[in-house]
Amino acid sequence: LAMNFRGPFQIRADRNRPVPEIKHPSDAIVRVTRSLICGSDLHLYHGMVPDTRVGMTFGHEFTGVVEAVGSDVQKLKVGDHVLVPFNIACGSCPHCQQELYGNCHEANSEATAVGGFFGYAHTGGGYDGGQAEYVRVPYADVSPTILPEGMDLENAVLLTDVVPTGYQAAEQAGIQKGDTVVVFGAGPIGLMAARFAWFFGAGRVIVIDELDYRLEFARKFSFAEAYNFREMKDPVVFLKKATDWFGADVCIDAVGCEASGHAWQTISGKSLLMQAGTATAFHWAVNSVKKGGIVSIIGVYGPPWNLAPLGSIMNKGLTIRANQASVKRLLPKLIDHIMSGRINPKEIITHRFPLEEIPDAYRMFSKKLDNIIKPLLIPSR
Numbered sequence: 001l002a003m004n005f006r007g008p009f010q011i012r013a014d015r016n017r018p019v020p021e022i023k024h025p026s027d028a029i030v031r032v033t034r035s036l037i038c039g040s041d042l043h044l045y046h047g048m049v050p051d052t053r054v055g056m057t058f059g060h061e062f063t064g065v066v067e068a069v070g071s072d073v074q075k076l077k078v079g080d081h082v083l084v085p086f087n088i089a090c091g092s093c094p095h096c097q098q099e100l101y102g103n104c105h106e107a108n109s110e111a112t113a114v115g116g117f118f119g120y121a122h123t124g125g126g127y128d129g130g131q132a133e134y135v136r137v138p139y140a141d142v143s144p145t146i147l148p149e150g151m152d153l154e155n156a157v158l159l160t161d162v163v164p165t166g167y168q169a170a171e172q173a174g175i176q177k178g179d180t181v182v183v184f185g186a187g188p189i190g191l192m193a194a195r196f197a198w199f200f201g202a203g204r205v206i207v208i209d210e211l212d213y214r215l216e217f218a219r220k221f222s223f224a225e226a227y228n229f230r231e232m233k234d235p236v237v238f239l240k241k242a243t244d245w246f247g248a249d250v251c252i253d254a255v256g257c258e259a260s261g262h263a264w265q266t267i268s269g270k271s272l273l274m275q276a277g278t279a280t281a282f283h284w285a286v287n288s289v290k291k292g293g294i295v296s297i298i299g300v301y302g303p304p305w306n307l308a309p310l311g312s313i314m315n316k317g318l319t320i321r322a323n324q325a326s327v328k329r330l331l332p333k334l335i336d337h338i339m340s341g342r343i344n345p346k347e348i349i350t351h352r353f354p355l356e357e358i359p360d361a362y363r364m365f366s367k368k369l370d371n372i373i374k375p376l377l378i379p380s381r
C-alpha cells in the first residue's frame, strides 16, 4: 500500500505497489511505522512544483523498522527502529562535510540516483517517499538514526523535519537577546519556529496567520502574540505600529508559495491558478522588518514565486537567510530538548489516519478543515 500521485488534487491509496528493493549496496528497505503530511507536500499536491510526476509516492517525514540492508550498510541492522531525516545526503561531499546535509552535492542527481529528498518532485531526485508501507532509504548509514531510548514515536517522527526546520528558521534568523521576532505562518513550521525563537533569546514573538484556530494554538504552544491578517487593513502598517514604527528585528517566512492553497480556486470542478507570483508573506516580511534587519525564509517557493522585492531589500540593507533544514546536524541538540522535556512537539499532531485514508488526510490538510494542524498517517504498527 502506497500513496500514488495522479495529478494536482488527485491522490490514491494504491494497493498494487511493489515493495521497493535494494538498488545500491548502501540502501536499506524500511517498513514505515509513522508518516506525516507536510506543508511541502501541499505544494506538490497543488501542482506548484515543476516535474512532479504522476505515479510518485510522496512522504519525507517518517519512522520505520529496517527490513533489509545492502551489503555496504554497517550502522543499521534488520529490526532497528529508525527515524529518517527528510534530506537524502551522501555524507562525504564537501557540503555534507560542512554539515550542510540539506545541500548535498549529490542531491538532484537522478542519473546516479543518489542524494535529494524523499517523496519530492524529480527536481529533488525523484525518490519515492514514506507515505507507504515500505520505502527504499539510500545512504542508510548517513542520516537514519535509531530511535532514542524512551522517545515517543510521535515526537520521533517530528524530528525528521518539523522540529529541526522550525529550529533552523529561528537559528538562521540570527536572533539577538531581546529581539522582536515576527513569524508569518502558524502551520507546524511557523509554530515550531516561534517556540524556538525564545530559545535564542527573543524578547517578543508575534505570529501572523489568517486561521483563528491556529493563532489560538500559537498563543498556547509558542507563547506568542498572535494576530489575524484578515482583520488588519494592512499587515505591514500593523506590524510597524506594534514596533514603534522601526519594524521588527527579525522576520521569519514560514509560509512559502500559497501554503494554504488560496492561490487556487475550483471552477466547474477544475482547479485554476488565480494569482501567480505573489509571495505575499515574504513581501510583508521585507516591508515590516527594520532597516538592517534579517529575514529568514524557511517556506518553500517553487516557480513562479521567485519574484523578490529587490529594491526594498537593497535600500533597507537587509540580510536574507534561507535554506533547507540540515536535519542530521541538529538532531543531537533537539533530541536533548525533547528528552529533557523542554519541548513536546507531538502536541501539534491533531489528526491520525490509517494509510488507506490518505486522500481524506490531504484534502483536510489542504483545506484546513476541522482545526487541523498536523496529520499523521499510520501505515503499520
Ligand code: NAD
Pocket (backbone or CB within 6 Å): 038, 039, 040, 041, 042, 043, 161, 162, 165, 184, 185, 186, 187, 188, 189, 190, 208, 209, 210, 211, 214, 229, 254, 255, 256, 257, 258, 259, 260, 280, 281, 297, 298, 299, 300, 301, 323, 324, 325, 373
Ligand atoms: P501549512 O500549510 O500547514 O502552514 C502554512 C500556514 O501559512 C497556514 O496556516 C496558512 O494559513 C498560513 N498563511 C498563508 N498565507 C499567509 C500569509 N500571507 N501570511 C501569514 N500566514 C499565511 O504548512 P507547514 O507544514 O507549516 O509548512 C510551512 C512552509 O514551510 C511550507 O512552505 C513548507 O514547504 C515549508 N517547509 C520548509 C522546509 C525547509 O527545510 N526549508 C521544511 C519543511 C517545510
Ligand code: ZN
Pocket (backbone or CB within 6 Å): 038, 039, 040, 041, 060, 061, 086, 161, 162
Ligand atoms: Zn516536511
